[in-house]
Amino acid sequence: MAKTSRSKKSQIQKTLALIAHDGKKAEMVGFLKDNCAVLEKFKLIATSTTGMHVAQAGLKVKRMLSGPMGGDAQIASEVAIGQCHGVIFLRDPLGMHPHDPDISTLLRICDVHDVPLATNLASARLLIKGLAK
Numbered sequence: 001m002a003k004t005s006r007s008k009k010s011q012i013q014k015t016l017a018l019i020a021h022d023g024k025k026a027e028m029v030g031f032l033k034d035n036c037a038v039l040e041k042f043k044l045i046a047t048s049t050t051g052m053h054v055a056q057a058g059l060k061v062k063r064m065l066s067g068p069m070g071g072d073a074q075i076a077s078e079v080a081i082g083q084c085h086g087v088i089f090l091r092d093p094l095g096m097h098p099h100d101p102d103i104s105t106l107l108r109i110c111d112v113h114d115v116p117l118a119t120n121l122a123s124a125r126l127l128i129k130g131l132a133k
Helices: 002-011 022-034 048-056 071-080 100-112 121-132
Strands: 015-020 043-046 061-063 086-090
Touching (some): 015 022, 015 048, 022 048, 022 086, 022 121, 048 061, 071 100, 086 100, 086 121
Parallel strands (some): 015 043, 015 086, 043 061
């Protein structure tokens, strides 16, 4: 019986959230192009504009609201209920964002629920390799 349980777990498609601030959209597009084959293995969710870039890269994605309109909070909710297994959030650390409280909530929820969170390209590459195993 234990083998059946393990094989079912390995067949579950993991959900990965993708978010990029405006100043990081170009980096996200490059990341998508460079890692398309790996990203195809995931169920992808993204905030609105980032999701548009994901779709343009040829990947299937569920688009949430834009970050300032509640998209970060929607993704935090997915993490909190166990439906999102990793988050790539290419943040612009130098920019000011009107939805900083939602961003902070998302980061905190990832920490509370022990969900991997990548905030730069180096950690994003490691995150997808680890989750794809």
